[in-house]
Amino acid sequence: MSKPTPISGFPEWTPAQRMIEQFVLDRIRGTFELYGFAPLETRSVEPLDQLLRKGETSKEVYVLRRLQADTDGPAGDDSLGLHFDLTVPFARYVLENAGKLQFPFRRYQIQKVWRGERPQEGRYREFLQADIDIVDRDTLPAHYEAEMPLVIGDALRSLPIPPVKIQVNNRKICEGFYRGIGLTDPEAALRAVDKLDKIGPAKVAELLAETAGASEAQAKACLALAEISAPDASFADAVRALGVTDPLLDEGIAELTAVVETAAAHSPGLCVADLRIARGLDYYTGTVYETQMVGYERFGSICSGGRYDNLASSGAVRFPGVGISIGVTRLLGLLFGVEELSVSRSVPTCVLVAVTTEDDRPASNKVAEALRSRGIPTEVSPSAAKFGKQIRYAERRGIPYVWFPGAEGDEVKDIRSGEQVAAAAGEWTPPRVDLKPLVG
Numbered sequence: 001m002s003k004p005t006p007i008s009g010f011p012e013w014t015p016a017q018r019m020i021e022q023f024v025l026d027r028i029r030g031t032f033e034l035y036g037f038a039p040l041e042t043r044s045v046e047p048l049d050q051l052l053r054k055g056e057t058s059k060e061v062y063v064l065r066r067l068q069a070d071t072d073g074p075a076g077d078d079s080l081g082l083h084f085d086l087t088v089p090f091a092r093y094v095l096e097n098a099g100k101l102q103f104p105f106r107r108y109q110i111q112k113v114w115r116g117e118r119p120q121e122g123r124y125r126e127f128l129q130a131d132i133d134i135v136d137r138d139t140l141p142a143h144y145e146a147e148m149p150l151v152i153g154d155a156l157r158s159l160p161i162p163p164v165k166i167q168v169n170n171r172k173i174c175e176g177f178y179r180g181i182g183l184t185d186p187e188a189a190l191r192a193v194d195k196l197d198k199i200g201p202a203k204v205a206e207l208l209a210e211t212a213g214a215s216e217a218q219a220k221a222c223l224a225l226a227e228i229s230a231p232d233a234s235f236a237d238a239v240r241a242l243g244v245t246d247p248l249l250d251e252g253i254a255e256l257t258a259v260v261e262t263a264a265a266h267s268p269g270l271c272v273a274d275l276r277i278a279r280g281l282d283y284y285t286g287t288v289y290e291t292q293m294v295g296y297e298r299f300g301s302i303c304s305g306g307r308y309d310n311l312a313s314s315g316a317v318r319f320p321g322v323g324i325s326i327g328v329t330r331l332l333g334l335l336f337g338v339e340e341l342s343v344s345r346s347v348p349t350c351v352l353v354a355v356t357t358e359d360d361r362p363a364s365n366k367v368a369e370a371l372r373s374r375g376i377p378t379e380v381s382p383s384a385a386k387f388g389k390q391i392r393y394a395e396r397r398g399i400p401y402v403w404f405p406g407a408e409g410d411e412v413k414d415i416r417s418g419e420q421v422a423a424a425a426g427e428w429t430p431p432r433v434d435l436k437p438l439v440g
Contacts, residue, residue, distance in 0.1 A: 009125030011329060013336075016346040021128075021332055023343075023439045024159055025110060028130045028326065031155035032108040035147075037132050040107040042089040045080040051088060060084055062114050082114040086131045087283075087305075087323055091312035094135055094319050103319075104136040104144070110328075122299045122334040130155075131305075133323030135312065140320040142255050145287040145307050146262035148324045152291065152303055153263070153270045155326065160440050161335060162293045164303070166263070167274035170256040170287050171306070173239065174225070174278060176249025178212075181221050187282065188212040193226050194278035197300075226276040232264060233257045235273040252286075259287055285309040289324050293334070302331045344438040345398030348377045350430055351412070352394040353403040355384040363405050370425035371403075376435065378403075391415055400434050 006012070013021060029039075051061050064080040083089050086109050094101065110130045119125060132151060134144045149166045156164050171190070178186040192207040199207075201223050208214035208222055221242065228238045236253045256273055263271035279288040286307030293302060305324030312319040335341045351371055353364045364380050371378040379399075381390045387404070394402050394415055403423070404411045412428060413420040 009119030009123075011124055011126070011333060013332075014346075016343050017332070017336055019343050019346075019348070019437055020341050020439050021328070024328065024332065025128075025130070027158045028155045028328070029108070029110065031151065031158060032130075032132055034154075035106075035132075035151045037106045037108040037151075040090070040093070040109045041111055042083075042086070042093050042109070044082055044112075046083050046089055046092065048079050048081045050092060051081045051083065060116050062116055084115045085113055086111060086129055086325065087133070087308070087311065090131070090133055090135075090323075091308075091319070091321075094312050094321075095314055098137070098314070098317075098319065104134050104140070106132070106134050108132045121337060122302075122330045124329055124333065127327065127329035130326040130328050131323055132325075133321050135319050135321035137317065137319060140307075140309075140322065142258060142286070143262075145255065145322050146259045148287075148289060148305065148322060149259065149263045149271050150266045152289075152324055152326065153267045156291075156303070157267075160341065161331070162295050162340075164291050164293050165269075166271045166303075167277045167290045167292065167301075168256065168259050168263075168271050168287060169273065169275050169277040170252040170259075171278075171284055172248050172252025172286060173256060173275065174252075176246035176252055177225050177239070177242075177244050178222065180244035180246035180249055181218050183212055183214060183218060183222075185212045189214065189222060190278045193222060193276065196223075196226055196276050228275040229272060231260075231269065231272045233260055233273075235260070235275065239275070255287060279304065279306055283308045283311045287322065293331075296334055299334055302327050302334070342440060344440075345400070347397050347399065348437060349379045349397065349399045350376055350435055351378045351401045351403050352390065352397075352399045353378060353380045353405070354387060354390045355381045356405065358384050360384070360405065367403060367405055367410065367425045374426075374429070376430065401430060 045064055048063065061081040061084055064082065090109065094105065108131065112126060112128050114126050116125060117123060149168065152166065174190055175186040178189045183189050189208060189212040192204050192211055195207065196204050205219040205223065208219040214222065224242060225239065228235055230238065236257055239253060260271055260273050277288055277290050284306040288306035289304055290301035291303035303324060303326045307322040309320040310318065353368045355361050355364045368378045368380050381393065391402055400414060400416060402413045402415055410423050410425065411420050412423040
């Protein structure tokens with residue numbers, strides 16, 4: 001067998017990194033459930049015609065094919081692809097199960113997705129997302145758009161990561177403004193403005209002229225709107241100062257004001273109104289979110305989402321929703337890359353039970369069983385080597401305690417301090433800080 005090599009864009013964490021990931025997922029899951037979101041997992045594949053109908057390009061979707069060609073199998077738009085996010089499969093799930101769900105339906109979903117983009121730092125082809133969505137039948141009150149940042153703020157605040165700032169905008173502000181200045185293709189203008197951070201104002205102005213038919217004055221107005229940013233509702237005055245009027249613009253300003261003010265009351269400084277945030281996907285219709293870690297802004301958003309009104313519909317019945325997604329693999333990959341996250345030991349084990357002789361191994365197993373029954377992670381030494389070698393084995397693995405069974409009574413040793421005390425497996429308990437690995 002040839003020497004295996006890593007496949008770019010498909011991360012494989014070390015056991016220590018995986019423990020950090022599990023810790024992060026447990027914290028995120030706990031916060032989601034505190035807010036009443038129920039767990040859901042959808043299938044990994046969707047029909048290609050569904051995956052490609054809402055603004056994604058075919059270059060990003062992995063198509064599912066059998067190794068052996070099946071001439072009678074599906075082809076073209078009927079074939080399957082791995083999902084590139086969790087919103088499209090969730091919308092499909094809502095449509096298929098609408099008769100069984102209670103609305104408004106609140107779900108969280110922590111699952112892998114696949115996207116065929118160029119791998120780079122913090123961007124992968126296979127990655128884990130943690131999503132929340134609230135969907136209702138026919139209408140969805142705007143106050144749910146204000147709730148999203150509160151959940152995400154609490155979830156990310158519970159993690160040992162740098163502080164975050166959630167940038168919020170509302171598509172209605174942009175579309176209403178573009179209509180107010182006379183642009184006939186607001187969606188093309190949104191897509192152009194969404195590239196502002198990547199290509200700069202001059203290139204965006206050219207793109208606005210090419211794709212949205214903007215004049216020089218219209219392009220200048222679009223860029224002026226995108227420059228508005230404020231940590232409070234004062235953004236509204238800055239928008240109105242541009243002198244553009246439109247009913248949709250007024251509606252968007254009111255909704256974004258509610259989001260910013262609700263977030264400020266819950267967690268001052270969490271949200272900032274940033275009118276350059278557009279989000280490239282076509283299905284967003286209201287508030288949109290992007291989240292950056294302070295000090296890591298150059299890497300872009302680690303959590304994003306928005307309001308969608310038309311993603312899930314069946315005939316005259318619509319299921320509008322709002323959702324936001326944490327890029328868990330992206331977040332961790334960036335922090336692992338700069339060694340910002342660590343764990344106190346590389347294994348879950350708290351106690352290593354020593355083995356005096358192989359004939360005495362059953363006695364050591366019995367001690368381990370007693371400790372495990374009380375929730376203490378324990379393993380038994382792999383060999384009956386000299387105690388010094390067994391202690392060094394524990395040191396290499398970061399196990400803090402070694403248990404020595406004895407005919408006249410057991411003893412347990414903290415190998416970090418050297419302190420050794422008499423102990424009974426049915427009574428002794430390690431300090432809480434040692435029970436599980438600490439992430440920091």
